[in-house]
Amino acid sequence: MSAKWSTEALFATAASATLCAALAAFLLGRVIPLGGGSGASQTSSFDATVRAATRT
Numbered sequence: 532m533s534a535k536w537s538t539e540a541l542f543a544t545a546a547s548a549t550l551c552a553a554l555a556a557f558l559l560g561r562v563i564p565l566g567g568g569s570g571a572s573q574t575s576s577f578d579a580t581v582r583a584a585t586r587t
Contacts, residue, residue, distance in 0.1 A: 536544075
């Protein structure tokens, strides 16, 4: 393995690997949603309310 990689080839390989990983993560997220259907719902931060701290 004495062949040297050019900068362009190395960049193109890294970019295509990154794109492939991002595509796989997106597709897996569509197939296996991370909310689950088991009734365990988590509210988003948009639904959060602010309450005053109370001393006990």
